[in-house]
Amino acid sequence: xxxxxxxSEGLKREFRVTLPATELDARLTERLTEMKxxxxxxxxxxxxxxxxxxxxxYGRAVMAETIEQMVRETNNRIVTDRxxxxxxxxxxxxxxxxxxxxxxxxxxxxxxxxVAVEVVPQIALADFKAIKLEKIVADVTDLDVDEGVRRxxxxxxxxxxxxxxAKAESGDRIVISFKGTVNGEAFEGGSGEDxxxxxxxxVFLPGFEEQLAGIAAGETRxxxxxxxxxxxxxxxxxxxxxxxxxxxxxxxxxxxxxxxxFAASLGxxxxxxxxxxxxxxxxxxxxxxSRQKLKRQLLDxxxxxxxxxxxxxxxxxxxxxxxxTVLADLKSQNRTFEQEGTTEExxxxxxxxxxxxxxxxxxxxxxxxxxNNIKVTEDEVSRAVIERARQYPGRERExxxxxxxxxxxxxxxxxxxxxxxxxxFIVELADVAEKKVTKDELFREDEEAASAN
Numbered sequence: 022x023x024x025x026x027x028x029s030e031g032l033k034r035e036f037r038v039t040l041p042a043t044e045l046d047a048r049l050t051e052r053l054t055e056m057k058x059x060x061x062x063x064x065x066x067x068x069x070x071x072x073x074x075x076x077x078x079y080g081r082a083v084m085a086e087t088i089e090q091m092v093r094e095t096n097n098r099i100v101t102d103r104x105x106x107x108x109x110x111x112x113x114x115x116x117x118x119x120x121x122x123x124x125x126x127x128x129x130x131x132x133x134x135x136v137a138v139e140v141v142p143q144i145a146l147a148d149f150k151a152i153k154l155e156k157i158v159a160d161v162t163d164l165d166v167d168e169g170v171r172r173x174x175x176x177x178x179x180x181x182x183x184x185x186x187a188k189a190e191s192g193d194r195i196v197i198s199f200k201g202t203v204n205g206e207a208f209e210g211g212s213g214e215d216x217x218x219x220x221x222x223x224v225f226l227p228g229f230e231e232q233l234a235g236i237a238a239g240e241t242r243x244x245x246x247x248x249x250x251x252x253x254x255x256x257x258x259x260x261x262x263x264x265x266x267x268x269x270x271x272x273x274x275x276x277x278x279x280x281x282x283f284a285a286s287l288g289x290x291x292x293x294x295x296x297x298x299x300x301x302x303x304x305x306x307x308x309x310x311s312r313q314k315l316k317r318q319l320l321d322x323x324x325x326x327x328x329x330x331x332x333x334x335x336x337x338x339x340x341x342x343x344x345x346t347v348l349a350d351l352k353s354q355n356r357t358f359e360q361e362g363t364t365e366e367x368x369x370x371x372x373x374x375x376x377x378x379x380x381x382x383x384x385x386x387x388x389x390x391x392x393n394n395i396k397v398t399e400d401e402v403s404r405a406v407i408e409r410a411r412q413y414p415g416r417e418r419e420x421x422x423x424x425x426x427x428x429x430x431x432x433x434x435x436x437x438x439x440x441x442x443x444x445x446f447i448v449e450l451a452d453v454a455e456k457k458v459t460k461d462e463l464f465r466e467d468e469e470a471a472s473a474n
Contacts, residue, residue, distance in 0.1 A: 032140050040132040048087050106141040108332030139332050144388045147326035149450040156315045156455050159463040161303045169299040174279050180272035188235045189271045191221045196269040203260045236268045251354040258355040331380040340376035386443045397438045405434045
């Protein structure tokens with residue numbers, strides 16, 4: 022075997038490899054000899070078939086398998102001997118000339134081919150102890166808890182039918198049936214039966230609920246509205262629609278009684294227990310928001326401290342994924358780049374920069390995990406899959422089996438667990454100062470979009 026490096030430009034390497042015909046023939050003979058005890062050929066006793074006879078029958082097929090195996094082994098040796106870390110699978114270019122291929126298959130000439138690889142650069146990791154981070158946190162106030170309890174009460178509010186002939190007011194709930202048309206034609210999803218509508222909730226299309234004010238049970242009313250320009254269904258986006266609405270009943274809201282009896286209706290011992298449960302849930306939300314801001318800040322610092330050329334193929338692959346998502350979102354919202362205040366060229370440049378950042382950060386996190394032996398256990402993956410399966414009641418086994426049989430799906434579960442463990446590792450070493458802020462400050466969006474992370 023002879024290996025000659027022919028190209029070394031940036032992260033790209035290319036090698037010219039020659040596998041002598043004698044080595045290929047020796048491996049072929051070895052494999053044919055192994056086959057003697059397994060094949061059954063008329064006229065020969067088991068294990069007594071001459072290798073030359075096997076060569077005549079199976080030689081071409083086995084030689085093709087031999088070449089495939091030796092190419093794979095040689096490529097692995099090239100990577101291992103040179104200490105390369107690959108960004109993508111090697112690209113092998115075998116001879117295409119039919120005469121040359123025939124000469125190799127029949128063992129009359131050496132096999133020469135090229136293998137091109139793209140490598141991951143050496144990454145010099147920063148001193149994590151020198152990284153300064155600010156962790157913003159917010160306390161859960163009594164007002165937060167009271168607002169949370171009131172929202173739950175509002176969601177569970179009961180209603181009582183108004184007197185016959187009474188007209189609906191703001192805050193009332195109307196049970197309606199409706200049929201909608203656009204340009205005189207019915208459309209999918211444009212009709213419904215016994216649908217509750219709360220006047221003032223702003224859940225339906227803009228202007229829909231307001232036009233139901235003053236309606237009485239049994240009354241039919243025509244409601245005219247326009248679908249928003251960014252409505253998900255592009256066939257309806259921006260279209261004027263007319264709905265024939267029949268009010269089945271008009272109900273007024275009952276007074277909210279936030280007390281021990283209300284808590285008991287939710288399965289809790291007392292109002293105090295309900296408040297405690299709400300406080301714990303809010304505390305988890307605040308902790309999650311604090312964690313996300315800290316992580317974003319850390320990733321920004323890692324990005325600043327680790328500038329290197331990312332493997333172009335990985336960047337291109339990531340950009341393609343991001344760009345396809347961008348185009349799909351624009352299409353679903355029936356919007357253009359101009360409406361987003363940019364051009365396609367500028368958007369491509371921006372998202373390619375995001376793709377480059379993601380690839381570099383991914384490589385940095387992987388390097389940190391590798392050097393510090395950070396692993397994701399099978400138990401951790403299993404627990405995460407179970408949590409995902411629980412989101413599909415009645416289909417838990419189906420979801421579980423899907424992940425167990427799909428390597429890429431399982432990898433999509435493992436990757437975020439690994440990332441969070443690496444982030445935890447760095448945060449433990451970094452200089453982290455805690456800062457108390459208000460709830461509004463905690464949830465305020467940063468100027469930079471989180472999509473860059």
